[in-house]
Amino acid sequence: MPIAWEEYPATSTFDELIVPGGGARDAARSLVEYLSTLGVGELMTRQRAAEAAIRGMGITFTVYHQEGGSIDRSWPLDIIPRVIALQEWQRIEAGLQQRARALNLFINDIYHAQQIVHAGVFPREFLADSANFRPQCVGINPPLGVWAHVCGSDLIRGADGTVFVLEDNLRVPSGVSYMLENRQVVKRVFPELFEATTILPVDDYPSKLLETLRAIAPPEAGAPEVVVLTPGIYNSAYFEHSYLAQQMGVELVEGRDLAVGDDDIVYMRTIDGWKRVDVIYRRVDDLFLDPEVFRDDSSLGVPGLMRAWCRGTVSLANAPGAGVADDKLVYTFVPAMIRYYLNEEAILPNVPSYLCTDPEQRAYVLAHLAELVVKPANESGGYGMLMGPKSTAEERAQFAQLISQNPRNYIAQPVISLSTTPTLVDGLLEPRHLDLRPFILSGRETQVTTGGLTRVAMRKGSLVVNSSQGGGSKDTWIVDTAL
């Protein structure tokens, strides 16, 4: 049965592939035509083939359960790709590079002279209460002056087509392995399309990551030994840690494999004795890195690691303390940072935000809770949020109290109606909301993944894209229409 695009439900928001009336957007034209020739039955067959491939390739993510420990689930992929035109992507890419540069300058400044504070651009009191500011990092000079080597920024598109930055993840952002694996699977499912269309490749990410990590090695390291540090198999992103280590051809280590010698050098225990480690791509949170400095009950970290890092005998990516810029409140200052450090205007806008520390803005927020999204400043993963339009009066009263008690801890934003894209649901193509997480590497150069990981809410009307809460994913195509 062919696909009747004119019956594709129009929504009040922007659709990534289909314009109102059923026509295809330029960059998506060949995809949409191709899908029409296949028909829904064939699409379902290919969706099943993709699911079988995912099981076969062992692409999983881990979900925690109260009893029964953690369970490996097959990674959810919807085979209909999300398409972005190269021309638009180039602007987004430039915007992300600009942002990563400004954020790194900000972090470096915060741990040194704090000029941005003295200049009156960033308020001192916000720094004082930041949960992710690490006094241990003050005065440290990481190689190249880079702190956030890997940044995952979440992008969303509003009803008028504007792309906003929703947040910047600077601690241990994850998801890039799924971006790479999604492409592998979709290539198998739609080989004809890859022959007929110019879809930019994504698979050079692991080599670019390795290049970035090698670039920050301590100067005395000849051929630097790079490792990936994982909290272990029970971590929800273990698949990714293992995948990236394998793809880069480096060791995947746990804290217990490492030790810091009396010489403040980090070693890993191998069957050939202790071997020096130069660069650690750590996927362990700051507070678990070194029980001598942070949480002393952490068994995931390495005693003495901070000592070695401060002496410069080992490089950590991301650097400890980089999370100071991963804060919803700091986020609201990114356009000001770009102006201050780069003397440029932000290419990508933030979602308009209200600071609850400002009396006027707070009053507005408290009066409009039912229309706004309220977010805690230091949480990630969507915890502790208030979704105004879906909240009860009781929840709003609770948040009003929380905000009044601790205004520093909250920002509020208008609800952005995320853009949609056609998604296979029960044998039909239906619009579902999505976002995009590109990854930005900062080393000698600033490089952005081609596209990123598209996450999609599989439930009708839902804006929740997290895979742990029933979200799915899509392959993201950057298509060159000039060719």
Added chain:
Amino acid sequence: MLSRVADNLYWLARYLERTENLARLVGATTNLMLDLPRHLAPGWQPLVKITGSELIYSEREDRDFSEKSIVRFLIADMKYGGSMVSSISRAREIARTARDIMPREFWERINALHLYVGEQATVAIDKFTRHAFLERVTGGVQQLIGMLEGVVSEGEALSFLSLGRNIERADMTSRIVDVRAAALPVNNTAELRPFETVLWMSVLRSLSGYQMYRMHARERVHGVGVVRFLLADEHFPRACVCCLHRAEEVLHSLPHSEPLVRWLSRTRRVLTRARLEGLDQVQLHEFIDRFQLSLARWNDELARIYFLGEIKPSATAGT
């Protein structure tokens, strides 16, 4: 290679081998019981001894040494760390951590085998369905081993897997010989004589060694011949000497292995030169006991050299 990874691979191979050995042991014992007159049958109790689990078994509720209790204990008891379900679970847990170095199919197959054993373990208690279950387990493990040999490049990973497999095999073979020799006197009594061949054949069968023994010995199956074959044959892959020899060969490619190689070849010489004909039951038991003790010490030495990293980091600074 990281010490933790090497340690894991070594134990992955041991647990996998143990899974298969348990299937063989239970299978061969089931057959033996069918072949012997009831009053002569050695019963199921020796299996508890072979696996060295007398103490744990004696603390169980159904410790009556009946076939049912012992088979359930050896195959389906999650609380007993040496059972088949425990062994395959541990092997699978390790395989999970080694997904970055093992072929993808390996993880899927071991996962499937783990699920199968977990779901079907209770059917093994019923004598009628037991055979098919055990065959599938043995076949499943052999498939996994074949996969490793077939698609993992030679190198440290394969070396540690091979070490684990051969040491576990040598250990299990010596245990089986020890316990069976105690139950079936090497210099047998008049009443047992008619069944001697049957008994020793079952020992060989539990190790899939019957055909190889016939080709090797070309004589009647008898006690001393079988014991010598299983302990000292250089070519049968489950014979202790052959296992140790294979382990030695693997060790040559690993760093710092000289003391481990010397230890194994010394042990191998002792086995080869032993005058088994002159030993009575007690002496044979002591002989095998010394062999197992030697293996246990060797295992400690292996851990000291490769897994524990006892040398302090700063001592090797600059290397």
